[in-house]
Amino acid sequence: MRLPKAYEPKKYESGIYALWEKSGAFAPKEHPSTALGAGGAKDVYSLVAPPPNANADLHIGYALTMAIEDALVRYHRMTGKSTLFVPGADHAGFETWVVYEKKLSSEGKSRFDFSREELYKQVWDFVELNKHNLQSQIRAMGASVDWSRFLYTLDNKVVAQAYDTFKKMWDEELIYRGQRIVNYCTFHGTSFADIEVVHEQEDTKLWHIAYPLVEQGSPSTELGVKEVVIATTRPETKLGQAALMVHPDDERYKHLIGKLVNQPLVPGSPIPIIADEYVEREFGTGVVTVTPGHDPNDFEVAKRHNLPATELITTEGKMSENVPETFRGLPLTEARDIVVQALEKGGYLRKVEGYTHSIGKCYRCGTPIEPLLREQWFIKMRPLADKATSALKANKIRFYPASKKDQTIRYLEEVRDWNISRQIAWGIPIPAFVNTADESDWIFDTRVDREEIDVDGKTYKRDPDVFDTWFSSGHWPLVTLDYPEGEDFKRFYPLSLMETGGEILYQWVARMIMLGLYHTGEVPFKDVYIHGYVMAEDGAKMSKSLGNVVDPLKLIDEYGSDALRAGLLTGRRPAVNQGYHPAKIKAARNFANKLWNIARYTEGVLEGRTLLQGATLQAETIADHWILNKSSIISEEVAKAMEAYRISEAYELVYYFVWHDFADWYVEASKLQPNNAVLANVLETSLKIAHPFLPFVTETIWQTLAWEQDSLLIIQPWPTAVVADAGKAAEFEKLKNIITEIRWLKALSGTKVERIHYQGSANAPYADLIAKLAGVGQVSQAPEGYAGGVPLSAENADWRLDIDPAAVSERLAAKHAEHNALISSLQNRLANQDYLDKAPTELVEETKAQLAEAQTNLTHLENIQKTLKL
């Protein structure tokens, strides 16, 4: 025998993968109907894998992505479509940056030890190494991706596309320079991404400061209100406010909206009291100051109310020129105490209380992060988003689950302009230069390898910023397909599917839709499938800091790649987070082994297939008809489930069919009544329908049994229906019921059933099968007038078991009660006139039939009990 006793994945996986890769099966096949201009539905299935971050090993969530996508691709490939599945890797801007800094810090170094160029080179090398690892990990997962099309987000064509879009938008005035608050470390002299800021709880104070109302004989003065008190944790920023702000519905302050107040310590610069819903009435006094230059939220408020943003703190961490003279140039560390003293002296300080809140700090030096204004690049989103919204509302894209579509639409309707510049070295440099003599004179130029360029006798300096990674990866469907001239673009755009995690629905999916529409006028993909997270076993999120991260490669090593894939898919719905469960992976491993052993049995029976020579597929026994009928139905059901993205259900259908229909019933029955052609056929069907979920074991079996010369399972056609007699199939179903009933009676009586008698010669052909499958010694025809033993259920009453009636009496009584309960429930339903009137007639008829059947069963049972004198 060529197949050893148990399936050992490690022995075969890498060889099988190499075989597929070498065969060219991963590349889309040429097909006339997929050519450009063919019109109508294209016979293709295309998707691009979300490029994993090339800054670490693949995590288990990516294994799930691959399990889903590869199952779909393999299924569609077998249905005869030309499939395109493109792999890639992401340079992952900020995240890689943070990962690399951690690496540096573990070596006692930091980013400030290197020049920008040195650093870029180092990160590049670091990512190259990871990219290589990722590729072998994706191979280990069995993904049938086309490696010749592998794309990295810093590859030239990606950069070129980003520049092209930037230029096009620049020309169309969709790009503009705008202000935005950034996280600035005054010690390091650089800004940080939100994820680089560490938040720490700190004990501080809440200072209550009075703002005197400007006297104008206003009603408020008449009411005796002379001042408004605010509460703040940052008194030093109160040296130049844009406004005070209250909640529009706050009864305490409603009458003050629109009034002016004087600023303490800032003579002669009255500011208005405005109303904005952003204010939380419960906090402090319910009145807050608006500091647009140093608070992101205030900046948004100021934009809404057309208030100016003033710089109060410089990049060096000192009070700026815009504060009253006495405070200018003060370092922040001293400014607070001095301002508080001045406030107290001036009589403005009303109260000081203790307060604990979280403060953003530089993750390296611990200096509090200053939110400072900086000029950034922005994209005007409204025109792009509106197009996307109407495409979605016109159902150009189907979402799985459907609720994600509404979520995306809501995001698009509320989208704000997109800040696409980032203040790090790692990424695609922004192709823009600024006139050294005129800060407002920006030009587009792609010579980003140069610090300075001369144009028309003027010197321009390169913008040191890079693009947000989502700006370039938002072009993914375009760049992977070689937009606009590539053959792939013509054949495969729009993609059939975009499959990804829900957390990047806005960041990535929405942007791809907008950019795809922007360039081509067409949506970039037809379907969106969102998967949930793979959580830790206890349902918590997997994270390195919690130490509950599970390494997919270790699981592949232990259980096999197939087991990991199928185990992750089991019982999963789209967009729902679910824990990782070793038991599911184990179950899948056992299933792979089950397939293996069915194959092993078949191999033995067929003696290396020699027995099949010249044999045609012809169902003989009722078991043959039954299994062929089942296999036809199941192939179709699995296909339907896959088309509807009910992937886990599809897998479970395969699992049940192979294990419980094929192995448990058919293989056992065929041992008595062999039909080698049927056995081989059903094994082939099983391998085919299991292939999308368990590609390695199924292909290994296919190769080892060598059904045909140089034949690959991966490109076999999906099974089509086999002709079988449904009536004979139903007969076998009845036989199964008899056998199950005998086993049940046997088990519950705890005694051996020595003999079964049957009445009528029609049952004779099944005697041996029943003896074997039910495990009964002797099955023979009953003598004339035989009334011994216990008859089976009403339907199978011509079978009688030689068994001690006392052993089953308790069980029969319980059964009796069950019948009665059912009968009364059915009777109640039929006694309801509304039910008879309003329910569909078929249903009422069905209920009547059920009642009749239940009553027959009951009568039968009572007869048995009477006969047995129970």
Next chain:
RNA sequence: GGGGUUGUAGCUCAGUCGGCUAGAGCGCAGCAUUCACAUUGCUGAGGUCGGGGGUUCAAGUCCCUCCAGCCCCACCA
């Protein structure tokens, strides 16, 4: 704070158009087993479908409400 999602057997989850006498896998209990597989087979016990209300002839499924968990995004002057 905004958004999303989940609650069904001891555990993990299915349950599509409302027709349910609510399913599966694991676990558990009992039994079996030279004959492909102990990564096995057979049989069984386990449920007021989170609580309350409503719509309907009929609700696990639709609506309202409450409770509990989890996730994403944004963050507190």
